[in-house]
Amino acid sequence: xxxxxxxxxxxxxxxxxxxxxxxxxxxxxxxxxxxxxxxxxxxxxxxxxxxxxxxxxxxxxxxxxxxxxxxxxxxxxxxxxxxxxxxxxxxxxxxxxxxxxxxxxxxxxxxxxxxxxxxxxxxxxxxxxxxxxxxxxxxxxxxxxxxxxxxxxxxxxxxxxxxxxxxxxxxxxxxxxxxxxxxxxxxxxxxxxxxxxxxxxxxxxxxxxxxxxxxxxxxxxxxxxxxxxxxxxxxxxxxxxxxxxxxxxxxxxxxxxxxxxxxxxxxxxxxxxxxxxxxxxxxxxxxxxxxxxxxxxxxxxxxxxxxxxxxxxxxxxxxxxxxxxxxxxxxxxxxxxxxxxxxxxxxxxxxxxxxxxxxxxxxxxxxxxxxxxxxxxxxxxxxxxxxxxxxxxxxxxxxxxxxxxxxxxxxxxxxxxxxxxxxxxxxxxxxxxxxxxxxxxxxxxxxxxxxxxxxxxxxxxxxxxxxxxxxxxxxxxxxxxxxxxxxxxxxxxxxxxxxxxxxxxxxxxxxxxxxxxxxxxxxxxxxxxxxxxxxxxxxxxxxxxxxxxxxxxxxxxxxxxxxxxxxxxxxxxxxxxxxxxxxxxxxxxxxxxxxxxxxxxxxxxxxxxxxxxxxxxxxxxxxxxxxxxxxxxxxxxxxxxxxxxxxxxxxxxxxxxxxxxxxxxxxxxxxxxxxxxxxxxxxxxxxxxxxxxxxxxxxxxxxxxxxxxxxxxxxxxxxxxxxxxxxxxxxxxxxxxxxxxxxxxxxxxxxxxxxxxxxxxxxxxxxxxxxxxxxxxxxxxxxxxxxxxxxxxxxxxxxxxxxxxxxxxxxxxxxxxxxxxxxxxxxxxxxxxxxxxxxxxxxxxxxxxxxxxxxxxxxxxxxxxxxxxxxxxxxxxxxxxxxxx
RNA sequence: GCCCGAGUGGUGAAAUUGGUAGACACAGCGGACUUAAAAUCCGCCGCUUUCGUGAAUAGCGGGCGUACCGGUUCGAUUCCGGUCUCGGGCACCA
Numbered sequence: 017x018x019x020x021x022x023x024x025x026x027x028x029x030x031x032x033x034x035x036x037x038x039x040x041x042x043x044x045x046x047x048x049x050x051x052x053x054x055x056x057x058x059x060x061x062x063x064x065x066x067x068x069x070x071x072x073x074x075x076x077x078x079x080x081x082x083x084x085x086x087x088x089x090x091x092x093x094x095x096x097x098x099x100x101x102x103x104x105x106x107x108x109x110x111x112x113x114x115x116x117x118x119x120x121x122x123x124x125x126x127x128x129x130x131x132x133x134x135x136x137x138x139x140x141x142x143x144x145x146x147x148x149x150x151x152x153x154x155x156x157x158x159x160x161x162x163x164x165x166x167x168x169x170x171x172x173x174x175x176x177x178x179x180x181x182x183x184x185x186x187x188x189x190x191x192x193x194x195x196x197x198x199x200x201x202x203x204x205x206x207x208x209x210x211x212x213x214x215x216x217x218x219x220x221x222x223x224x225x226x227x228x229x230x231x232x233x234x235x236x237x238x239x240x241x242x243x244x245x246x247x248x249x250x251x252x253x254x255x256x257x258x259x260x261x262x263x264x265x266x267x268x269x270x271x272x273x274x275x276x277x278x279x280x281x282x283x284x285x286x287x288x289x290x291x292x293x294x295x296x297x298x299x300x301x302x303x304x305x306x307x308x309x310x311x312x313x314x315x316x317x318x319x320x321x322x323x324x325x326x327x328x329x330x331x332x333x334x335x336x337x338x339x340x341x342x343x344x345x346x347x348x349x350x351x352x353x354x355x356x357x358x359x360x361x362x363x364x365x366x367x368x369x370x371x372x373x374x375x376x377x378x379x380x381x382x383x384x385x386x387x388x389x390x391x392x393x394x395x396x397x398x399x400x401x402x403x404x405x406x407x408x409x410x411x412x413x414x415x416x417x418x419x420x421x422x423x424x425x426x427x428x429x430x431x432x433x434x435x436x437x438x439x440x441x442x443x444x445x446x447x448x449x450x451x452x453x454x455x456x457x458x459x460x461x462x463x464x465x466x467x468x469x470x471x472x473x474x475x476x477x478x479x480x481x482x483x484x485x486x487x488x489x490x491x492x493x494x495x496x497x498x499x500x501x502x503x504x505x506x507x508x509x510x511x512x513x514x515x516x517x518x519x520x521x522x523x524x525x526x527x528x529x530x531x532x533x534x535x536x537x538x539x540x541x542x543x544x545x546x547x548x549x550x551x552x553x554x555x556x557x558x559x560x561x562x563x564x565x566x567x568x569x570x571x572x573x574x575x576x577x578x579x580x581x582x583x584x585x586x587x588x589x590x591x592x593x594x595x596x597x598x599x600x601x602x603x604x605x606x607x608x609x610x611x612x613x614x615x616x617x618x619x620x621x622x623x624x625x626x627x628x629x630x631x632x633x634x635x636x637x638x639x640x641x642x643x644x645x646x647x648x649x650x651x652x653x654x655x656x657x658x659x660x661x662x663x664x665x666x667x668x669x670x671x672x673x674x675x676x677x678x679x680x681x682x683x684x685x686x687x688x689x690x691x692x693x694x695x696x697x698x699x700x701x702x703x704x705x706x707x708x709x710x711x712x713x714x715x716x717x718x719x720x721x722x723x724x725x726x727x728x729x730x731x732x733x734x735x736x737x738x739x740x741x742x743x744x745x746x747x748x749x750x751x752x753x754x755x756x757x758x759x760x761x762x763x764x765x766x767x768x769x770x771x772x773x774x775x776x777x778x779x780x781x782x783x784x785x786x787x788x789x790x791x792x793x794x795x796x797x798x799x800x801x802x803x804x805x806x807x808x809x810x811x812x813x814x815x816x817x818x819x820x821x822x823x824x825x826x827x828x829x830x831x832x833x834x835x836x837x838x839x840x841x842x843x844x845x846x847x848x849x850x851x852x853x854x855x856x857x858x859x860x861x862x863x864x865x866x867x868x869x870x871x872x873x874x875x876x877x878x879x880x881x882x883x884x885x886x887x888x889x890x891x892x893x894x895x896x897x898x899x900x901x
Numbered sequence: 902g903c904c905c906g907a908g909u910g911g912u913g914a915a916a917u918u919g920g921u922a923g924a925c926a927c928a929g930c931g932g933a934c935u936u937a938a939a940a941u942c943c944g945c946c947g948c949u950u951u952c953g954u955g956a957a958u959a960g961c962g963g964g965c966g967u968a969c970c971g972g973u974u975c976g977a978u979u980c981c982g983g984u985c986u987c988g989g990g991c992a993c994c995a
Contacts, residue, residue: 060995062995063994063995065995100995103994103995104993104994104995105994105995174993176993177993185993186993187993187994188992188993188994189993189994189995190993190994191993241905241906242905244904244905245904245905245906245989245990248903248904248905249904249990249991249992251904324992324993325991325992325993326902326903326991326992327902327903327990327991329902330902330903330991331902332902378902454992455992457992458992458993460993461993462993463993531993532993532994532995533992533995536995568989568995569905569906569988569989569990570989570990570995571990571995572905572989572990573904573905573990573991573992574990574991574992574995575995577992605906605907605988605989606988606989608988654987654988655987655988656988656989657988657989659994659995660994660995661994661995686913686914686925686926687913687914687926688913688914689914689915691906692907692914693906693907693988693989694913695913697912697913699912699913699927699928700912700913700926700927700928701927702927703926703927704926706941707926709940709941710941713941751917752917755917756917759917761917763913763914763915763925764914764915764924764925766925766926767914767915767924767925767926768925769925770925770926771924771925774925845920845921846921847920847921847975847976849975849976850920850974850975850976851976852920852921854921855921887975888975889975890920890975890976892920895920895921896920896921896976898920898975898976899975900975900976
């Protein structure tokens with residue numbers, strides 16, 4: 017007998033211990049129970065920040081719904097979990113709490129794992145991994161050494177944010193308005209050596225699967241928007257690289273850069289409009305200008321100020337300085353002034369650009385500011401060029417033809433570029449070149465809590481790779497960072513405890529660690545090969561490529577691109593057989609929450625959790641600020657993704673405690689479609705709770721009828737009208753639910769479940785031919801199971817269905833009985849001149865002519881058509897008729 | 902600034918992708934049950950009170966309505982052009 021009240025705590029505890037006792041979600045390769053083969057559905061691994069937040073709940077519930085439905089459909093489904101356990105927040109927590117990052121991290125993992133278990137996720141925990149475990153990061157080091165051997169990894173200088181007070185490198189996140197977040201000191205750019213991975217060697221291979229539908233690896237299972245973002249990020253552009261000759265010499269009298277200052281441009285058609293050139297403050301010509309005129313040096317240094325991000329560069333005021341040096345225009349021989357510009361980056365291309373004020377908006381502004389020449393070389397018929405103000409057509413290469421450009425005059429963009437390129441080739445001063453926006457991946461971080469880069473530095477033999485048999489280079493776990501510099505440098509046993517593999521003498525160990533994007537570039541393959549003494553083994557070839565990857569849209573570019581690149585490197589090294597890791601991708605929308613902060617005395621921001629803040633509203637009801645309980649006024653930072661750094665995450669634990677995992681999961685799925693972003697609000701969670709109670713009490717109320725059995729004839733002719741009507745309604749809804757599962761629109765799956773219950777409650781249970789009621793209720797339990805596994809599995813067992821056909825997890829998915837859908841008549845919407853005016857009922861099998869006749873005869877047509885005769889009748893089968901008069 | 906999205910009732914959203922806008926819910930309002938409350942159940946619920954007809958801010962009918970302006974179409978939340986606002990990413994947050 018089903019108990020009268022739904023006790024979620026008892027139901028969920030019992031279900032979860034049953035799953036644990038039976039290892040319900042441990043999967044093996046080639047399991048004969050699953051005829052449809054494997055399905056690998058994986059969520060992006062969480063950073064162990066302390067507690068789960070609603071974004072995690074959303075991510076894993078989507079994954080879990082998918083898991084359970086596909087398993088019932090006959091797939092061998094793998095859902096693993098792990099921890100992105102290296103990274104900056106652990107160091108910050110260590111500084112704040114004076115505990116080593118390792119301790120903080122492992123405690124967080126333990127707590128969050130228990131939270132996940134209380135959510136009832138079908139995770140195979142036997143495959144759990146943590147990035148900070150030497151068993152895992154050993155393989156980061158191993159593959160890094162392989163890449164060094166292949167020349168994919170190399171060493172060069174990189175530009176970092178330097179905090180002069182703390183004497184440390186800052187992450188972009190730690191630079192706030194150009195100042196260090198802890199010290200408030202003005203951040204400087206500094207050039208230091210580091211390791212890079214040649215992702216640009218794979219640029220074309222990374223581009224084709226996102227840009228070319230004819231590519232064999234085209235990622236058709238990815239959202240269009242993500243492919244577009246990756247395509248633009250890789251940014252293939254065809255242009256011209258050429259040199260401006262000059263006779264500037266260095267202190268020794270030799271020509272600087274052999275007398276050729278190279279630039280790259282996609283607008284070679286405007287070469288005759290060049291009136292100046294600009295170089296980065298670190299460029300050889302800028303350095304030489306400083307030597308020749310020492311007064312300039314501090315001004316050149318000042319142009320290096322500010323952060324390194326592209327966003328910051330794009331919006332900052334363009335400033336420059338004339339060097340007094342000149343180069344020669346490659347084609348005209350004119351003398352062109354060399355400027356140093358704060359908007360020119362040494363790390364992009366050649367660190368120098370040509371200035372065409374007439375046809376580049378940035379150059380136009382720069383020329384106006386510093387009174388440089390503006391020379392029109394592209395014209396559009398009927399449009400007047402004026403140096404007074406910028407107009408969009410000046411920079412549009414799609415319109416216009418060349419003027420004032422010698423033999424290019426009259427040519428359009430493409431022909432003009434060809435012509436100019438030919439001229440440059442003849443002079444041996446330039447060539448056509450494909451360039452990429454994509455830059456090589458710098459992986460060196462001057463931080464403690466990451467994978468040690470397996471290199472030792474010998475005074476005699478330089479940077480030497482650690483021999484393979486000495487891997488892993490184990491990271492000490494007892495350091496507590498204090499914010500000044502990298503603790504590994506101060507850790508004598510680590511830093512100085514190495515020997516040179518060449519000469520055996522004492523050597524310094526590399527103290528840089530790897531970017532944490534390395535950890536997340538292949539963890540999903542380690543899940544397939546737990547405990548292996550190789551990076552991945554044959555089991556990886558069974559599960560990979562991953563069938564469905566699920567994670568936040570904020571990872572659409574970097575993480576996914578790095579993971580694709582890493583996979584291609586593994587393919588190059590014959591470690592895997594595939595070239596793309598993720599067949600299908602679902603980018604769930606972010607869970608957003610309000611952000612409140614106050615300014616601290618270091619010019620940084622101190623954030624406050626929204627649940628401690630009372631919003632301050634303006635007359636329109638918009639939030640303009642906040643107030644703490646003690647009256648402190650706060651700034652409002654809009655809504656943003658839930659996370660640790662802005663302290664606006666919401667811990668799901670309260671909701672799970674109060675309503676249970678099933679209600680929490682159901683509500684999270686119901687409240688928005690998976691791909692939409694979602695401003696968090698739990699005001700409506702009661703509705704989901706109420707729905708589950710109704711499901712429970714329906715089973716309790718109709719216990720006797722329902723437990724009579726789900727077996728029995730499904731012969732349509734034996735059902736009475738009540739049974740037929742109920743079945744038609746429920747199978748119609750089931751058809752929609754199955755479609756919504758296919759397209760991963762789980763919010764309407766939940767709506768569908770509610771419609772099924774509404775239909776059941778609306779029917780007279782005792783008037784329905786058995787076993788139609790049990791059949792319909794068993795459909796409800798099955799379609800509800802993926803979102804609410806505890807309550808459905810319990811009711812399934814209690815009603816005796818498990819004894820009849822097996823446990824819910826293992827029974828077949830509910831399929832639509834097409835015969836139940838048949839109806840004699842169909843109602844069509846009637847429109848007159850495109851406006852809805854009523855409806856007509858026709859036989860289901862009525863043909864177009866019959867429908868047209870019925871529509872023409874409808875009284876509404878006469879009324880709204882004002883007696884005019886129909887000119888045209890449009891019939892949309894099964895839906896609508898539009899009469900045009 | 903550049904790239905990518907989103908904008909629909911008081912609220913979350915739906916509309917099988919050009920075919921009844923608001924399914925399913927939340928909140929609210931009205932009612933039933935109850936000594937009362939909770940729970941439960943039933944009903945209403947875009948705007949138009951100076952659009953018509955009504956005594957009526959009840960019904961019925963009409964008109965309007967998917968951020969804003971314009972276009973294509975028999976028909977547009979859906980397609981096209983432009984604008985605004987919000988969110989994500991911009992290479993050292995993860």
